Amino acid sequence: MYELRDIGVERGGRPILADVSTAIRPGRFTVVLGPNGAGKSTLLKVATGELAPDRGLALFEGIPLSAIPPRALAERRAVLPQSARLAFPFTVFEVVRLGLDCRGGISPAMRRQAPLAALEQVDLPGFGPRRYEALSGGEQQRVHLARVLCQIGEPVTDGTPHYLFLDEPTSSLDIKHQIGTLEIARRFAQAGGGVLAILHDLNLAAAFADHLIVMRRGRLVAEGAPQEVLTDALVEDVFELPLRVRATPAGDIPFVLPQSGVGQALL
């Protein structure tokens, strides 16, 4: 479990995060919501150990993140970046295989098979020999998802849960692959792993998350199950737009039609 206690981060005297306390638990699909500049990516950076907070404690299994070597962290969690430009020409296969390099005990057969299996999983079969830079943005995003899946392996090994951190994993994807990607993340959480994803689509967040974290101006303003958190009042307060929240007829999944806000967002 990841624990964040009273996290504060400043940049040039300006607070980016202030008094943020939350936990990332195994078996749970946690989604972070919030407007641009709310501190979502910074929160993810603190949780992955990439950024040491100026204030507060960031703990993984009770140990401060800063005290855990990068290699040990990488064996327990993988991080999907928003986008990554490669400095040199790699094939898709080679990019995906980078995910295996931090893991010990990989057999040569697995080094060939695991990347191919991961590419199948993200609906990019046969893309191995293609040049990464020649792919579309959405395809590149899925290549990195395959790399991250290679790195993390099973959601749980020997009773030890693994974690996925996804920074806007659906930002470049078509609707089929948005849902496919979130299905992969949900299965990972249902199998006992932990997932933290940053999303902008309130409907996808409501449909897939077990747990929502809503942020605004560097602070955590609401946390809980989607049904409890997504209300007219909260959405209007956080996103500064009077959107109407409804529930699907079949279940109790909340949804928001952007149409209810058309003409109201004056920039």
Place this chain on the structure above:
Amino acid sequence: MESTAMSVGTLPLGAVHGDRSSLGRVALLMLLAALAVVAVLSLGVGPSGLSAGQVLGILANGPTAQGTHAGDVLIVWQIRLPRMVMGALVGASLATAGAVMQGLFRNPLADPGLVGVSSGAALAAVSTIVLGQTVLAPLVWFLGSYTLPLAAFAGGLVFTLILHAIATREGHTSVATMLLAGIALGAFAAAATGLLVYISSDQQLRDITFWSLGGLSGASWTKLAAGGPIMLLVLLAMPALGRGLNAIVLGEAEAFHLGISVQRLKRMAIFLTAAATGAAVASAGVIGFIGIVVPHLLRLPMGADHRQLLPASALLGAVLLLLADMLARVVVAPAELPIGIITAALGAPFFLWMLLRNRGVVGD
């Protein structure tokens, strides 16, 4: 890359899956064979030409063999062999240092020669030549024949550290700043070297000219004993950087996510680059373009997996420098050209041609 996949049709793994590691292994074996051939040839080329068979015979009989060809034995064992080993080590060091620096800065244009590291090493080397009997006399007394290689190493290291400090802010290294700072540092080193040239004696001036143009003509077992072990150790240590440099291709944050200790990788890469460049400059002066042409040439067919790119760069760097040295000995025989003139005259147009042909590969 499509053409790469096509050309390795006989290697099903590479063609089908995009895994070029078997292609890389074949390339390494071919380069190793090429180095063996070129090494033997370079022992035969010169005013008293020897066939490959004669060379191998002389090598097999050892340095103390008696007989009718005592002169040839002396030439091969005491003049050409140390020169060949020195040339191979210098070429390998320069090419590998280039590949490591390009990986670290995530830019195919980074090169110890272009960003002023070689100039820093040369400045330190020239300083020990000109000031060795006066200001730096205690240093020379203390370090003996190791003064020059160690000074060149220190010069390269100091310039690399300054460069890195200038180009890095909040953990992010700006490549544009680095290249521009490198040009400024190179100009500063040139000015300081110019000042030393101005106050130098005739004999010192001759030595300095050697440093600025580069050459293997001064190679001997004694000189090899000073710079050789540094280059050999660095070459053996460099492949350990391969995994980290692969991860850093994605970016520094991504490399950390993949389990790489980025700061430690940077420190090791900078130290090894400075050591390789410093030792190479100390042994053979400033030789340009090997560090930038060799890794680029290799990335086109075999890809950028540093675990194979680094040893392949070492091998091809050695091959190319030995070829350049043979050319330098033959072109104006019985005299010889400084090797730096050859590598620059051939390397610069070749590099421009590669840039024009592969604009997309180099990036922005």
